[in-house]
Amino acid sequence: MHYQPTWESVQKHVVPDWFHDAKLGIFIHWGLYSVPAWAPPAGELEKVIREEGWEAWFTRNPYAEWYLNSLRIPEGPTREHHVSTYGEDFDYDDFVPQFNKAVEKWDPDEWAALFQEVGAQYVVLTTKHHDGFLLWPSRHPNPFKEAYHTRRDLVGELTEAVRAKDMRMALYYSGGIDWTFNDTVVKTITDLGKAVPQQPEYVAYADAHWMELIERYAPVILWNDIAYPAAADLPQLFAHYYNTVEEGLINNRFTQTFNMEASEAADIMGGKHFDFTTPEYASYDEITEPKWEATRGIGFSFGYNQNEGVEHYLSVEELVRSFVDIVSKNGNLLLNVGPMADGTIPEMQQERLRGLGAWLATNGEAIFETRPWHVAEGTGSGETPLRFTQKGTTLYVTALEALPSGQMTLDGLIAAEDTEIRLLGHPDTLTWRQDKSGITASVPANLSAALSAAPATTLAITPQPQRQA
Numbered sequence: 001m002h003y004q005p006t007w008e009s010v011q012k013h014v015v016p017d018w019f020h021d022a023k024l025g026i027f028i029h030w031g032l033y034s035v036p037a038w039a040p041p042a043g044e045l046e047k048v049i050r051e052e053g054w055e056a057w058f059t060r061n062p063y064a065e066w067y068l069n070s071l072r073i074p075e076g077p078t079r080e081h082h083v084s085t086y087g088e089d090f091d092y093d094d095f096v097p098q099f100n101k102a103v104e105k106w107d108p109d110e111w112a113a114l115f116q117e118v119g120a121q122y123v124v125l126t127t128k129h130h131d132g133f134l135l136w137p138s139r140h141p142n143p144f145k146e147a148y149h150t151r152r153d154l155v156g157e158l159t160e161a162v163r164a165k166d167m168r169m170a171l172y173y174s175g176g177i178d179w180t181f182n183d184t185v186v187k188t189i190t191d192l193g194k195a196v197p198q199q200p201e202y203v204a205y206a207d208a209h210w211m212e213l214i215e216r217y218a219p220v221i222l223w224n225d226i227a228y229p230a231a232a233d234l235p236q237l238f239a240h241y242y243n244t245v246e247e248g249l250i251n252n253r254f255t256q257t258f259n260m261e262a263s264e265a266a267d268i269m270g271g272k273h274f275d276f277t278t279p280e281y282a283s284y285d286e287i288t289e290p291k292w293e294a295t296r297g298i299g300f301s302f303g304y305n306q307n308e309g310v311e312h313y314l315s316v317e318e319l320v321r322s323f324v325d326i327v328s329k330n331g332n333l334l335l336n337v338g339p340m341a342d343g344t345i346p347e348m349q350q351e352r353l354r355g356l357g358a359w360l361a362t363n364g365e366a367i368f369e370t371r372p373w374h375v376a377e378g379t380g381s382g383e384t385p386l387r388f389t390q391k392g393t394t395l396y397v398t399a400l401e402a403l404p405s406g407q408m409t410l411d412g413l414i415a416a417e418d419t420e421i422r423l424l425g426h427p428d429t430l431t432w433r434q435d436k437s438g439i440t441a442s443v444p445a446n447l448s449a450a451l452s453a454a455p456a457t458t459l460a461i462t463p464q465p466q467r468q469a
């Protein structure tokens with residue numbers, strides 16, 4: 001299909017199968033802010049906003065990548081930290097040589113190997129965050145700051161390493177906030193709207209960057225953030241992109257008019273055309289169309305925050321269970337990693353990633369290439385929360401609790417006589433029986449130790465059972 005530069009034409013775009021199949025992406029926030037790596041660990045986005053409001057959020061912003069904005073809010077703690085650590089005269093831009101020096105050590109193949117081991121199918125890298133610093137040496141350098149980019153081509157090197165491991169590469173670009181073009185301090189949600197640069201020079205600059213990123217790296221997603229200047233010709237950009245990258249997708253944060261009334265962060269940003277939505281530190285309760293991608297850090301921040309401890313991090317159990325829940329409702333998970341300036345992925349983050357990877361090594365069959373079933377949620381033996389996914393003639397039922405050995409009833413399901421039930425990770429099929437309340441499978445006692453240690457356990461039922469009316 002050849003796209004024309006009109007909304008009508010680009011809106012005909014259909015989400016490619018690979019994105020439905022992929023389920024797990026790794027997001028990477030890496031930049032100048034990874035040098036100070038400091039923010040108050042105030043809590044999860046949607047929760048803080050719901051309970052305390054946007055002003056409280058921006059004043060004690062737990063996103064370490066917002067360091068430059070937080071620094072300019074005198075009521076917040078970042079200013080004081082900055083002055084006592086670096087001194088009154090140390091400018092944010094003074095992190096440039098430090099970051100450039102630190103990244104000399106970085107080995108992109110190590111990252112790619114780790115992400116592949118976890119089971120990630122795609123990677124999204126910040127090419128430019130809100131501070132405007134570029135992670136690639138662009139043909140369109142920042143007009144206000146000299147050499148405001150990395151010496152190494154971090155974008156290109158990671159793209160190559162990721163593809164060498166058979167994963168796909170996608171790119172994040174902050175189109176809506178660039179503090180080098182508009183330095184409005186963001187303290188309220190209204191400020192966020194005012195901070196979007198609208199001058200013609202910026203329209204040309206952001207467009208040229210997206211065009212260059214497409215040409216050089218052919219990203220499988222244009223993962224734009226916050227908004228895009230109102231005067232930009234987006235149908236032109238989108239049509240060019242779809243015509244160039246055959247299986248490419250566009251996220252929902254290219255909005256050219258903010259919806260200030262929206263209460264959830266993600267809803268402020270719904271663009272006029274998109275392939276998927278991007279709830280942030282949030283999820284949906286039901287199977288939701290269009291396709292969506294939940295995103296969050298392992299802790300409360302995307303950029304590495306040295307103040308975060310294990311108490312701020314998701315446990316492997318929480319991570320696995322929320323991932324299964326997301327997939328059962330038509331979502332992908334874009335799980336963020338915040339490396340240190342020199343590219344080291346902090347140990348606690350690696351542990352979470354590896355824990356998820358270990359679970360997927362056994363249970364990935366119930367995740368990758370599946371689709372939602374008729375319903376996402378069910379119960380087992382009355383109490384245990386279950387999530388459903390399907391692939392071909394098989395229904396996957398994942399218990400979001402340690403599975404007791406003995407009898408497990410899958411409430412309200414009806415199996416045909418020739419049904420086979422497998423427990424993923426174990427060779428034998430299970431014996432089962434049908435009764436009024438559902439299918440009752442017998443879980444062998446010798447598996448009980450393994451099962452009580454697993455964050456979630458999956459039964460594969462072939463052919464798919466029916467639901468009781």
Ligand code: GLC
Binds near residue numbers: 063226
């Ligand atoms: C945001 C943030 C941010 C982060 C992100 C990821 O809205 O401002 O720092 O990059 O979205 O979803």
